[in-house]
Amino acid sequence: MAKQFSTNPDALRIIRGVGGNYWVRSASGEELQVQAPGIFRNQAVRPMPGDLVLCEATSDELIPLRMTDITERSNELPRPPLANLDLLWILIPLAKPEPDLWMLDKMLTIAYAQNISCRIIFTKQDLVDSSACALAEVYARAGFVVNLSDPTSHALHEELRSELHNRFVALAGPSGAGKSTLLNAILEGDYMPTGEISEKLRRGKHTTRHSELFPVRGGYLADTPGFSSLDLAQAGVTEESLVQSYPEIWDKQNDCRFLSCKHLHEPGCAVRGAADIDAGRLERYQAFRELLEKDKAYERKRN
Template sequence: NTPKGVYECRARGVFREENITPLIGDKVLIRLSEEDNTGYIEKVFERKSQLMRPSVANITQIIIVMSIKKPDINHWLLDRFLIMAEHEGLNIHICINKADLDDESINLTDKIYDKAGYQIIKTSTKTGEGILNLKKVLEDNITVFAGPSGVGKSSLLNAIKPKLNLKVGDVSRKTTRGKHTTRHVELIDLDSHGYVVDSPGFSSLNLDFIESETELGKYFREINEHSHGCRFVGCLHHREPGCEVKKQVEKQNISIIRYENYLQFLEEIRNIRRY
């Protein structure tokens, strides 16, 4: 995509020799063919950021989309997405879609993640709530939408840019889970000086990128903040005496839901390291 139009380009063979794979979102130098609107990629410029699952480059922010109902919000899964996003160092927004379906649950979720230092964008494609707010967040950014299937990512993009006409999937009545409707990674121009990466989803949410048990707490903002008050350096906030994090959980300054998820992830990392 250039100021003069869109060109279909192929990567030169030299990239294979240099072990470089052009990715969605790359900024590149191209040489155009004189015969048609095609060309060759001559150079891939240095990337500001890179995700491997999905494989995209130069992302400036991530919006984690969850639905409050149909399917019900899963805080455990949301926290896994947040760990991955924090690890990548991306600017993070949480979007809770289908906000018209359950006020009580969305208020609880808002309270949990407000304590953790996150702002929530509440949206509904039925009522139009939050769509303009979401559109402003997308301006002048390259954004990747993350979240499980069925939460309404494609519906949100259709609401922001109706002419996209992206396919929208149904949620299974039996499993209350959605079906993937996006089949490939695509960079969508939003007409608002911004782009969105629409992808089939994150192929893996394994925590195998975390190298040690002590690293996990860094990706929970509120745990990381209070860990400096712990008696021992390297406190895992589990059974250690003098743990400031556990004190804050008891005082309800840290959500018990987030803390219990942290302990589950800690055990998972221990098992990964063990084997």
């Protein structure tokens, strides 16, 4: 994973973009508006929040900086537009609403294609019995970083606070996943009022017009409204990266009868065979099939 902050000491991070206007945060913490030159538009270059940019001074007191270059991105999401994420926290409720595992797998697939590390946080543990928590074990066995959370998960909250340091972390998850509750727990006592961040992120969930990064503990935090509605191909997902984003399928495919097995209808498919005898694998396999078929349908439509 690429480092969170550019090794170029002169690079500034775009923290907000609204209607073609951009703001960066200086080393001293000052927010400054920056111009995007017309040549960017001519070359179809679109600055994004999270971009690390080089700037020069202008004579305009209101817009004191002008972008001269955008450093190479480690990753990017087109909606909402975000670049250079270090980590994605995916929050999935175990109850109220019921967990949407297809959405979870889709977000994991997109994150894998974009080289974004993930942490899955199953929330509302206090509302379910131990059998519902077995869901977390399915993803942990597949190799993902998984946590169970409720309002009293103090050790996890401290771990997440540490993880924010010097990183660009984004939140993802359905409405009702408990993002505000988690934020109120992990940002307690931060120099930026917890309620202010929670309220801004909550408002952000209802608009995809712009993205905004909030400085927290030496790093940045952002919400990802609209992320889960992305088309796979639009997010850079290929058939190969889709398979690779399912570690239990990637590891098993060498046991298939045919090297060209797509793990759909082919005889002697070891992936299907393993799914048939493991309920956890079966649910993941069904999500994999649906994502693969949707990706193929998108490709046919595009061509």
